[in-house]
Amino acid sequence: MGYRLLGIDETHIVSTDEEIGRTIQQLMSSKEFGLVIASQSVRKALAVPLRESVESSVSPLVLFMPALEGNIEEESISSLAKRVLGINIQMG
Numbered sequence: 297m298g299y300r301l302l303g304i305d306e307t308h309i310v311s312t313d314e315e316i317g318r319t320i321q322q323l324m325s326s327k328e329f330g331l332v333i334a335s336q337s338v339r340k341a342l343a344v345p346l347r348e349s350v351e352s353s354v355s356p357l358v359l360f361m362p363a364l365e366g367n368i369e370e371e372s373i374s375s376l377a378k379r380v381l382g383i384n385i386q387m388g
Contacts, residue, residue: 304333316341324349324356332358351379 308323310316316338323332339347339360350358378384 310338313341317343317346320346320350320358324353324358329356332356334358334360336360336362 308319310319320332320334320338320342323329339350342350
């Protein structure tokens with residue numbers, strides 16, 4: 297319900313690592329979506345080759361959102377810039 301208020305029409309609920317990988321691959325190959333939003337737990341469940349493909353994808357752009365409870369792991373600005381824009385930002 298909350299996602300519909302944000303204008304998100306399609307959601308997928310997956311529970312196994314196999315479902316996660318299959319669903320992400322389907323979303324990426326469908327060419328129907330410009331943006332895919334998934335939780336950090338989805339990112340962690342992806343096999344390394346698929347995760348690297350997802351993280352380097354621009355179309356669709358895949359954003360991993362931290363969970364609202366527990367230990368929140370935020371992606372650093374420099375890591376996000378490298379993944380999305382392909383540039384390195386050096387701090388300090």
